[in-house]
Amino acid sequence: MSPTWVQLAYLAAALCFVLALKGLSTPRYARAGNLVGAAGMALAVVTAYVHGAVHNGLLILVAIAAGVAVGIPAARSVKMTAIPQMVALFNGVGGAAAALVALTEFLEVAEGSVLFQVATVLTVLIGSVSFSGSVVTFLKLQEVMTTRPVLLPAGQVVGVAAAVASALLALGVVLTGSGTLLVLLAVAGLALGVLFVLPVGGADVPIAISLLNAFTGLAVAASGYVLANTLLIVAGTLVGASGTILTRLMAQAMGRPLTNILFGAFKTTATAAATG
């Protein structure tokens, strides 16, 4: 259990995140909200470092410095028109980080409870899906690949197969506690993320990004169970819940139900095949 001052600092950070989301929902306070969120994050990170970086303190600082050196120029130099794909990329690396955190904790802890194993499995799976899905949305918006819906031959069959494989691997990890299976699960998750986003077409891609954003939030929340850390649970859940609502609102603003956007490509081909 963490000392009281750490818990209080995490509570303050969580409050900052709620205020940040609240601020970002109104035009007048949006910018202030973002700054409050950043302040909360700074508090949380400094607290975690002071309390938790018992070993490897210097290496952690170097890794943070490297992340800042990459992240700030990328965010500053990106063209306004290219911002959605940048957000997708930032979302993707967040998902990858969550998956790595759960994987590492799994390696460190020899024997975990069932809850720990389930949370680990969820974090790794959702994090990988979010990472590879975000990379595909980035490639689409950057027009490295076609922005049109991509339908693999027998794409639905492959998708279902990947989902079943993921479920079986997840069950395998929980039952056996095998690290190899967990790595395989991450690979299956990566495939699933790609298959999930490929059929989404041009104008709908931002909505897919928003959904993947909510996914990463859930992965972070699940990682909070892995580490028994309340701040990760609160912040991850906030993003997961608000991201889900936001995704629905965005779909409504476009006048299309969400299922149409995600699975529309399958339906149109099905009807085209039926009428043609």
Place this chain on the structure above:
Amino acid sequence: MIDLLTIFVLAVFVGFEVVSKVSTILHTPLMSGANAIHGVILVGAILITGRAEHALEVALGLAAVFLATVNVVGGFVVTDRMLEMFKGHRR
């Protein structure tokens, strides 16, 4: 265990509630801001690296620290740039 579940359920409702009345123009900045917030996984990455002892665990942890940092700083900076653009727009 039940405590964590309680926190989770309450956070779901707070998350639903805070964004339920957002105007269309703020959809993208809000998504981007939420994106920066889930970079809080950096806290988790620091904690696991801080107690890692084997080389593989340290390497994985540091990779997570690096990626999460990119998520956090990039997320907040991009959101701020977006909102800055809105302000200029309205004047």
